[in-house]
Amino acid sequence: MIAFVTYKMILVLVIFTITLAIAAYSTYAERKVAAFLQDRVGPDRAGPFGIFQPLADGLKFIYKEEIIPNVSNKLLFVFGPCIAMLTALMAGVVVPWGDTVFIGGKEYSLQITDLNIGILYVFGVVSIGVYGIMIGGWSSNNKFSLLGAIRASAQMISYEIAMGLAIIALVLMTGTLSLREITMQQAGGLGGDWNFWNVVYQPLGFLIFIVCAFAECNRTPFDLPECETELVGGYHTEYSSMKLGFYLFAEYINMFISSAVISTLYFGGFNFPFMNNLGLDHNMISIIGTIVLFAKIVFFIFFFMWIRWTIPRFRYDQLMNLGWKIMIPLAIFNIALCALISLYINR
Amino acid sequence: MLTNRSKVVVKKEMNFWERMYLPAILSGVVITIKHLLRRKATIKFPEQKREISKVWRGQHVLKRDEHGAERCTACGLCAVACPAEAITMTAAERKKGDEGLFREEKYASVYEINMLRCIFCGLCEEACPKEAIFLTDRIVSTDYERHGFIYGKDKLVEAVDKRIDVTVRQTPEVLEFKKHKLLSHNR
Amino acid sequence: MTLYLFYFLSFVAIFSALLVVFSKNPVYSVLYLIITFFAIAGHYVLLNAQFLAAVHVIVYAGAIMVLFLYVIMLLNLNQESEPHKSNLIKIAAVVCGGLLMTVLIGTLRGASQVVHQPGKDIGLVKNLGKILFTEFLFPFEVSSILLLAAMVGVVMIGKGEDNSVNR
Numbered sequence: 001m002i003a004f005v006t007y008k009m010i011l012v013l014v015i016f017t018i019t020l021a022i023a024a025y026s027t028y029a030e031r032k033v034a035a036f037l038q039d040r041v042g043p044d045r046a047g048p049f050g051i052f053q054p055l056a057d058g059l060k061f062i063y064k065e066e067i068i069p070n071v072s073n074k075l076l077f078v079f080g081p082c083i084a085m086l087t088a089l090m091a092g093v094v095v096p097w098g099d100t101v102f103i104g105g106k107e108y109s110l111q112i113t114d115l116n117i118g119i120l121y122v123f124g125v126v127s128i129g130v131y132g133i134m135i136g137g138w139s140s141n142n143k144f145s146l147l148g149a150i151r152a153s154a155q156m157i158s159y160e161i162a163m164g165l166a167i168i169a170l171v172l173m174t175g176t177l178s179l180r181e182i183t184m185q186q187a188g189g190l191g192g193d194w195n196f197w198n199v200v201y202q203p204l205g206f207l208i209f210i211v212c213a214f215a216e217c218n219r220t221p222f223d224l225p226e227c228e229t230e231l232v233g234g235y236h237t238e239y240s241s242m243k244l245g246f247y248l249f250a251e252y253i254n255m256f257i258s259s260a261v262i263s264t265l266y267f268g269g270f271n272f273p274f275m276n277n278l279g280l281d282h283n284m285i286s287i288i289g290t291i292v293l294f295a296k297i298v299f300f301i302f303f304f305m306w307i308r309w310t311i312p313r314f315r316y317d318q319l320m321n322l323g324w325k326i327m328i329p330l331a332i333f334n335i336a337l338c339a340l341i342s343l344y345i346n347r
Numbered sequence: 348m349l350t351n352r353s354k355v356v357v358k359k360e361m362n363f364w365e366r367m368y369l370p371a372i373l374s375g376v377v378i379t380i381k382h383l384l385r386r387k388a389t390i391k392f393p394e395q396k397r398e399i400s401k402v403w404r405g406q407h408v409l410k411r412d413e414h415g416a417e418r419c420t421a422c423g424l425c426a427v428a429c430p431a432e433a434i435t436m437t438a439a440e441r442k443k444g445d446e447g448l449f450r451e452e453k454y455a456s457v458y459e460i461n462m463l464r465c466i467f468c469g470l471c472e473e474a475c476p477k478e479a480i481f482l483t484d485r486i487v488s489t490d491y492e493r494h495g496f497i498y499g500k501d502k503l504v505e506a507v508d509k510r511i512d513v514t515v516r517q518t519p520e521v522l523e524f525k526k527h528k529l530l531s532h533n534r
Numbered sequence: 535m536t537l538y539l540f541y542f543l544s545f546v547a548i549f550s551a552l553l554v555v556f557s558k559n560p561v562y563s564v565l566y567l568i569i570t571f572f573a574i575a576g577h578y579v580l581l582n583a584q585f586l587a588a589v590h591v592i593v594y595a596g597a598i599m600v601l602f603l604y605v606i607m608l609l610n611l612n613q614e615s616e617p618h619k620s621n622l623i624k625i626a627a628v629v630c631g632g633l634l635m636t637v638l639i640g641t642l643r644g645a646s647q648v649v650h651q652p653g654k655d656i657g658l659v660k661n662l663g664k665i666l667f668t669e670f671l672f673p674f675e676v677s678s679i680l681l682l683a684a685m686v687g688v689v690m691i692g693k694g695e696d697n698s699v700n701r
Contacts, residue, residue: 036382036383036384036387037379037380037382037383038382039382039385039386039387039388039389040387040388040389041387041389041391044391076565115584116584116585116658116659117584117585117587117588117659120585120588120589120592121588123588123592123596124588124591124592124595124596126596127591127592127595127596127597127600128591128595128596130596130600131568131600131603134600134603134604134607135565138561138603138607146607149607150604150607150608153600153601153603153604154604156600157597157600157601160592160596160597164592177585177659306376306379306380307372307376309379310372310375310376310378310379311372311375
């Protein structure tokens with residue numbers, strides 16, 4: 001029992017640290033990618049190539065003066081960023097970060113817990129995440145913040161539906177909600193057993209899912225909650241110091257988690273092509289698998305940034321039209337299509 | 348029509364392919380990724396300096412003559428000439444024994460240029476009858492405070508042992524001007 | 535362990551449910567209601583119905599309450615703008631509440647204790663799906679028609695009547 005608890009604790013701690021580190025370096029990567037896509041060099045003063053920029057940013061956030069508006073609802077004002085951060089960090093629990101490893105004859109899974117409702121858990125946590133923004137925006141007692149919060153909630157609810165419908169099509173195909181089982185079904189890939197990743201079978205679902213993931217993470221082109229041309233800073237207008245840092249950080253953690261979920265659901269998770277043909281032992285494959293998973297995640301984070309610096313922001317009515325009139329019917333069509341095809345195949 | 352550059356906006360219905368967003372997004376994405384590995388336009392300033400023209404006008408210098416005495420007599424012509432009103436000065440009379448420090452009987456006890464106002468037009472240099480003020484090829488450095496940009500004599504007057512070369516931007520016109528008879532007292 | 539968790543969750547659920555009613559600020563009410571929903575989701579987990587717990591959180595806490603909060607934030611309710619409630623309405627409210635309580639007590643008195651069968655976990659996805667589509671197929675479909683009717687109604691109301699006047 002104690003051994004089990006310590007192993008889980010260590011795993012939690014490691015994943016927590018990695019999540020924070022990746023989120024921190026996402027801020028650096030964001031600035032670097034932005035700079036490179038715009039023919040600039042980006043931050044390069046703190047350390048070689050500006051490697052220590054996240055540390056400098058973090059220190060700055062901590063040392064900045066903390067302002068809590070007098071007319072704000074102080075308790076909720078503090079709760080807002082806490083909830084945003086908490087929910088962002090919670091979603092990583094069910095993601096399988098790797099296959100099992102054998103240490104001293106015992107099998108250890110590189111997943112904190114394999115819930116049988118895995119993907120629904122992620123959904124639940126994400127849907128709670130909007131409260132961080134809403135509470136923060138409302139308690140600031142500022143019209144811009146409130147508008148940002150309202151935009152965020154409306155946007156998240158609209159796109160959550162399409163996202164859920166996209167997942168239903170996937171679940172129809174896989175027959176399970178557990179992220180681990182979904183990953184295991186995609187094992188092998190190219191090579192001996194021609195078993196493809198889900199994206200091959202679910203291209204439309206993947207497209208809907210990734211668009212909705214952009215909207216859920218409040219990333220450009222759907223970053224209307226913090227649209228600076230219209231709303232100053234959106235829901236975090238009144239925030240300063242580390243509380244603002246928490247909001248920004250939560251956004252990057254969300255991005256990391258959604259990249260992980262996309263990789264797991266549609267791109268085989270920790271599986272890589274020819275994994276069973278290399279003649280490596282199980283531990284080795286697991287370790288390479290984890291590295292491959294992180295490579296996929298890094299690619300998707302880059303993709304998020306790449307899109308951000310390519311596409312301008314949608315107008316709000318365009319956003320709603322896209323969500324309700326295109327994404328949801330498309331997702332329903334996708335479900336019907338998948339149901340028909342699976343019915344045909346199973347017969 | 349004054350120019351032929353204006354374009355008539357055509358507001359035609361987009362066809363299905365265009366309304367799909369995705370092809371347009373895809374082409375945009377391709378454009379941005381092409382820029383990823385392109386040569387960067389940035390010049391990393393303190394280490395790397397942009398090439399400047401020969402007649403480039405930068406931070407001012409108040410010259411000394413060949414004996415090390417300040418040339419400026421606080422006549423105020425530069426302040427009058429300055430279109431940005433960046434120059435202020437206070438004149439003072441030279442004391443006995445200061446002949447080595449100041450060239451004429453009158454000198455500027457305070458001479459300030461506000462670098463935030465200065466537009467580096469070089470009119471002060473042109474106005475100066477004593478060849479005392481020159482614009483050099485040095486760049487005015489940044490500061491965190493406004494008062495850091497008000498350059499006094501400590502920053503403007505060149506050091507006796509570290510003269511600043513102003514000949515770089517002495518164009519033929521300037522040299523011609525110096526040959527003028529009226530200004531022979533300068534030499 | 536499970537028993538203590540049950541007591542804790544029940545306490546949280548009832549306490550925050552009471553706060554929903556008693557707090558002056560409607561935004562606080564909504565937030566307490568969300569906490570109540572979480573406590574109830576915890577109860578579902580204790581009954582080994584993780585699917586129901588997750589759906590409960592997604593649908594109620596994650597979507598419906600967001601809309602509640604959305605509307606309340608936009609309305610900006612405060613003491614000054616609170617409409618005056620006449621005594622008649624108060625009496626009617628008490629009578630309605632009392633009737634509801636009598637009905638609830640009446641049904642609960644007649645109900646027998648359902649024994650929890652460990653082998654038959656209805657809350658899990660597979661079992662729930664099977665039961666919904668075999669035993670409870672008719673109520674399930676009827677409820678979906680109810681939702682459809684509600685949706686059509688919303689669209690009708692949302693469209694408005696005076697389309698021609700405005701344009």
